[in-house]
Amino acid sequence: MKIEKVMVVGAGQMGSGIAQVCAAAGYQVFLYDLKPEFVERGRNGMNKNLSRQVEKGRLTPEQKQTVMERITPSVTLNDAAKVDLVIEAAVENMEIKTNIFSQLDEMAPQHAILASNTSSLPITEIAAATKRPEKVIGMHFMNPVPVMKLVEIIRGLATADEVYSAIKEMTETLEKVPVEVNDFPGFVSNRVLMPMINEAIYTLYEGVASKEAIDDVMKLGMNHPMGPLTLADFIGLDTCLYIMETLHKGFGDDKYRPCPLLRKYVKAGWLGRKTGRGFYSYE
Known part of the structure; x- marks a missing residue:
């Protein structure tokens, strides 16, 4: 299960941070939000973060440019049709998340994994809004995403072993530490x-x-x-x-x-x- 293209749903602080680390790791990223100005705000935040890395000598200007070029702005969920993994980072509300996952299930290719960055909501319930619960998983990044090393990987009731393995491996390519967690309220961290x-x-x-x-x-x-x-x-x-x-x-x-x-x-x-x-x- 090879992951090359990623869509991040939600361009707020968490979503833009997730998009940044994915792009820095070499993935092609669609950064989605409801309005172009929301996406642009997220990209501006990334640009500032990366500029600080250049100032500190941790990145060259060319590397920063490469990262930014890997991120494609999006205002349509239809772009999910082009990716192997969707990471949802919308507001922490079950109704909103299940609505997003229901739409993504219709648009994303059959092989695509649907992940949620939820910090507390049940992955099993989110997965039930789709026809592919075996391909739904939690990826709970910590804030600020570019700095914090931990990612809680949460298995839903139906999450397939190969999906967990693919997400664990992908998380390691982001230079994060994946920790396996079962689906209980608040997981471990919260x-x-x-x-x-x-x-x-x-x-x-x-x-x-x-x-x-x-x-x-x-x-x-x-x-x-x-x-x-x-x-x-x-x-x-x-x-x-x-x-x-x-x-x-x-x-x-x-x-x-x-x-x-x-x-x-x-x-x-x-x-x-x-x-x-x-x-x-x-x-």
Whole structure:
């Protein structure tokens, strides 16, 4: 099962990062989004990332140009007909994802693998929207994609062994480390990470310590590179809330109940870095 051409659905921060590492590894990439300006914004982000690599001497200007030339902008899902692998990186919403996969199933060639970059949603349920559940798999990249080495590879109930093997090998060509995970809410990364972040928010909510003190304890005492509240702002508080709700619903266990303060901040539109304010101010 040879993968040469890839389509990335969604040109946001995650999608453009995935497109960049695929193009850098030599794959021809279609970068899709709903509007040309969304795709262009993603390409501009890639251009900035690669320019920094040139400035640091890690890439030549010619290598940067080659990477950018491997990426074809797309505003039609019909381009899935030309590829061997589609990686969906749309918003973390089951209805949106199943709708995309249903369309991709009709458009992609029979041999093509359909992967989702979901951070918490069940691959088995996404696969059920297609007539090829054996060719549906999870590829959960970490943010920022060009920097972080881990990719969680999630098997759905029907995912074929040869599909898993092909994606594992492809992930290694991206110079990432693939880790096999079974299909449970939050997989491994977010099942462990998000309750920690949620507990840090509860610690702030209950007045145990200031946000700075909570982050310092985890940085200086547990050797984390950044504190959990800073990390929540980086991820996006709306994303943190959505994943906690997915865990709470998926396991039916109140240990995953989102902190009321997290809900309050999201309702206020304080979503973290992307809005200029979360637990910290970024204006």
